[in-house]
Each structure stands twice: as C-alpha cells, then as structure tokens.
Amino acid sequence: MSESSKTVPADLKSGKSRFTDEQARVAAEVIERAKRAELETVRLSFVDQHGVLRGKTLVADELAGAFRNGLAMTSTLLLKDTSHRTVFPVWDDDIGFGPGRFTGAGDVLIVPDPETFKILPWSPHSGWMLCDVRDKNGDEMPFCTRSILKRAVAQLKEDNLALVCGLEFEFYVFRVDNTRLDHADSGMPSAPPDTSLVSHGYQYLTEARYDALEEVMDELRRACQKLGLPVRSMEAEFGPSQCEFTFAPGSPLEQADGTVLFRSLVKQVCARRGLHATFMCRPKLNGIVPSGWHMHQSIVDTDTGDNLMIPHDDGTLSKIAGNWIAGLLDHAKESCLLTTPTVNGYKRYQPFLLAPDRIQWGRDNKGAMIRGLMAPNDKASRVESRVAEPTANPYLFIASQILSGHDGVRRNLKAPPPVENPYTSDAVSLPRSLISALEHFDESAFYREALGADFTRYLSQIKHAEWSRYLTTVSEWEQSEYFSLF
Numbered sequence: 001m002s003e004s005s006k007t008v009p010a011d012l013k014s015g016k017s018r019f020t021d022e023q024a025r026v027a028a029e030v031i032e033r034a035k036r037a038e039l040e041t042v043r044l045s046f047v048d049q050h051g052v053l054r055g056k057t058l059v060a061d062e063l064a065g066a067f068r069n070g071l072a073m074t075s076t077l078l079l080k081d082t083s084h085r086t087v088f089p090v091w092d093d094d095i096g097f098g099p100g101r102f103t104g105a106g107d108v109l110i111v112p113d114p115e116t117f118k119i120l121p122w123s124p125h126s127g128w129m130l131c132d133v134r135d136k137n138g139d140e141m142p143f144c145t146r147s148i149l150k151r152a153v154a155q156l157k158e159d160n161l162a163l164v165c166g167l168e169f170e171f172y173v174f175r176v177d178n179t180r181l182d183h184a185d186s187g188m189p190s191a192p193p194d195t196s197l198v199s200h201g202y203q204y205l206t207e208a209r210y211d212a213l214e215e216v217m218d219e220l221r222r223a224c225q226k227l228g229l230p231v232r233s234m235e236a237e238f239g240p241s242q243c244e245f246t247f248a249p250g251s252p253l254e255q256a257d258g259t260v261l262f263r264s265l266v267k268q269v270c271a272r273r274g275l276h277a278t279f280m281c282r283p284k285l286n287g288i289v290p291s292g293w294h295m296h297q298s299i300v301d302t303d304t305g306d307n308l309m310i311p312h313d314d315g316t317l318s319k320i321a322g323n324w325i326a327g328l329l330d331h332a333k334e335s336c337l338l339t340t341p342t343v344n345g346y347k348r349y350q351p352f353l354l355a356p357d358r359i360q361w362g363r364d365n366k367g368a369m370i371r372g373l374m375a376p377n378d379k380a381s382r383v384e385s386r387v388a389e390p391t392a393n394p395y396l397f398i399a400s401q402i403l404s405g406h407d408g409v410r411r412n413l414k415a416p417p418p419v420e421n422p423y424t425s426d427a428v429s430l431p432r433s434l435i436s437a438l439e440h441f442d443e444s445a446f447y448r449e450a451l452g453a454d455f456t457r458y459l460s461q462i463k464h465a466e467w468s469r470y471l472t473t474v475s476e477w478e479q480s481e482y483f484s485l486f
Helices: 022-034 060-069 074-078 145-157 207-226 252-272 319-330 332-338 394-410 435-440 445-453 453-471 476-482
Strands: 041-047 053-059 073-075 107-112 125-134 161-178 194-197 230-238 244-247 275-278 293-301 361-363 370-373 382-388
Touching: 022 053, 041 060, 041 107, 041 145, 041 252, 053 060, 053 073, 053 145, 060 125, 073 074, 074 107, 074 453, 125 145, 125 252, 125 370, 145 252, 145 394, 161 252, 161 394, 207 230, 207 244, 207 252, 244 319, 244 332, 252 275, 252 394, 293 319, 319 332, 319 361, 319 370, 332 382, 332 394, 332 435, 332 453, 394 445, 435 453, 445 453
Parallel strands: 041 125, 361 370
Antiparallel strands: 041 053, 073 107, 107 125, 161 194, 161 244, 161 275, 161 293, 230 244, 293 382, 370 382
C-alpha cells in the first residue's frame, strides 16, 4: 500500500455512499491506481433484475465524487422486461409500492463497490466496477438483487454455515454474417444477427473440435485470467460452436460478481472479433443442444472450515447434506422463476438431453436435477444443481439455492432415496413453461417471506408482462400450421 492511501480522505466517508473505514481506504487505493494506470474512463455497472449489466461511464477524474455520493440512475431501468420496455405505470401516483416510489421516471442511486475494481484487458483505458442499487438518499432498497444475495449469505452465517460454490457455464459462439443494422432492423427487441458456425458439433470433448475453437477460447481465457476470474477449464461441448468454461469454487458473492463480469466479457470480446456469443438456453438454429448452468455446492462450518457434506463411512448422507438436498427439492418448483427465468429456458427440460425434467436427486447422475458427488473422506464432497439456464440473474439463482437449502437445514427435512433412472421415475415434474413457474412463484409464501412481498410482486409483474408479449406474438409454428390449412 502506498503512503497516500494509508490516510483515508474524510470526504469518502461523509457522502451518501456511507462507506466504512475499510471501504473508504480501498476506494482511496482505487483512485490512486486509476491515476497510475492513466485511465481515461471508468464504467460503473449494476446488475438489473434480469442479470444484465447497465450503468454509466465516467471520466476517471470524477471517480472520487462517485465514491462519495454514488451516481444517479434512472429508476425505470429496474422496471423493464427483457425487451427493455417499462412495464409499470410510472406516470401514475403509485405504481404499486407506495405513493411516489419509482414514479415520474425519477432517480435511484448506484454506489460503486471498490473491492470489485478491474481494468478491462480488451479496453485497457477503461476501469470497471460493480455497484449496489440504493434509494436516492443512500438507504438500502428491496430491488437490488446483489443485496438480496448478501442477506441470504448473512442468514446462513447466523447458523455458523457458509456455502462454497463452483460454476460451469455452457454458451455458444458464432460468426456474424450480417449484423442486421439496417433501420428496419431496429426495435424492442431489435433483429438478431445472422450467424454461421465457428465449429461443427456432435464430437463432444474431441481435440479436433477444441482446436477449431481454440483461438477464441484462448482470448476469453486470457481475459478471465487478467481480471482474476478463477477459470479452471475450457471445453468443446456437444453442440456446434458450443463452449463450456468451468471455474474454481469460491464464495457466493465472488461467484455471482464473477458471473456477470464473465458473461459481459464473453459477449464484448467476441463482438470485437466479429463473433456473436449467446448464453440463450436454446437458440432457434439447426442442431442446437441446449446450454445449461451447473452449480456445485458444499456447506462448510464457519468455525472449523470443515466440509459438512462428507458422507458417513458407510456412504450414507451426512445430516447437513440430506437437509440441504431436501430443501432444494422442496422449493424446486417455486424457485424455477429464479433459476430458469425465460420462456426459452423451459425448452431444455426434456428427457435424455443430460438436463433434468423432474424434481429428484441421484448419485453422480447427470439426468437428475441434483447430482450427488459425495464419498467418505472426500473433502470435495458436494452436490451439483443442474436446473438453471445460463441467462439467470446469478444473485437470484445463488440466493434461491441458499434460501432453499438453508430452509431444509432449519426444518430438518429428510432427503428421499436417490434415483437411478431419472427419466422414467415417478418424481414430480419441473414446471413445463414460464407461466407454470410464475404461478408457483406467485403462490409461494416461502419466497414472500424470504425475499419480501414487494420484491416478489415486483419480479412477478415484470415476468408476467414478458409472458403476455410471448402469448400475443404469432409464431412460425402457427404460420406453418394454419396459414395454408384454413
């Protein structure tokens, strides 16, 4: 640490951001680092309700002011569906959360977290930081998904427990043949690009397919490493031009923060190379294999650091492992809105696609929703949730796992026997559509209590608006089915 950063500027603690001494000290170091690196700009980004990064870019000299008082942000950004349409009546006196709250398209505040500061390797004149969303006076607010995850972690810690998680992402990278930037292609949403393959598929983990993808894989890996993201492996997945990156385990907040940075990195680095990367679960292209997002989970004792999911010598589940699995299963239906938030994601829940379609767990079984990877004396014992699609807001996905598993621990729920044949078992099915997941979420007293009634009503209205647009859009299937027949 430099001499100048040992003394915390008083004004960094006196503004709306309300930094602690430690946060103010780190903020002072970031300001100094930005000067040494001769940064021109700093991107201040927050994660919206869909897990998409939004924000503003400042000239580097304005960084101290942003640390002190945060940055004003239009509140309607929190009120949009995936088409970027505002779906709340913001010109009314009350949009559903009390008079004057989010009305008139007024401002909220985003407060940068200095611990997240990075210099972007693909834009080396640019710094980057994640922000928390707060009310415009600096108070915490219920619609910041990053804060929701922090609260779930804190509740788990009250019982001397912590979650360690490792993430695996599947996604596609295609060549862009037509960017679709004609005026007629603009819209909400805009026309997607025309693309072609970087590599043929159906040769899972073959070296030839990896070699075809190696150039882009290398560039993405190097960017991850420069940003400190703990990338562990890169794989050529089964689908044509489908990739998978896996990451070393870490804390929930580290992993969620890393997720939004990784997804943004992939899309931006690829776009600069004339490529289109998508985390969409099942693109409408020939030969597509759905992409999933797998989350490995182990529970540790915060006092001793012991992994509490190691089974007994006879292989039977530990108490915590059984409780945690039971909680994940018990809340699976109502959690789907948080793990699988798009219309498209439910087209992955089909048998024999290495994806779950029922609420069950199995030992090292990739067709089950929860895959148990536990053995006596194995310090890496864990479960793997295979339910999520890679578009999910990571703070909500990880929070859903913590809240569900923790509820299983607190209620001492018992896990059912593991399944061996996941696609022929009599287990209850996962929701088959977004509207089914929404109905379970809307009926959930558990999430109203865990997330707050305002947040659950808020998220539900956004997703109902998305579903309504889907229902009123005439699909290619309808045109093909009925246009000539009748």
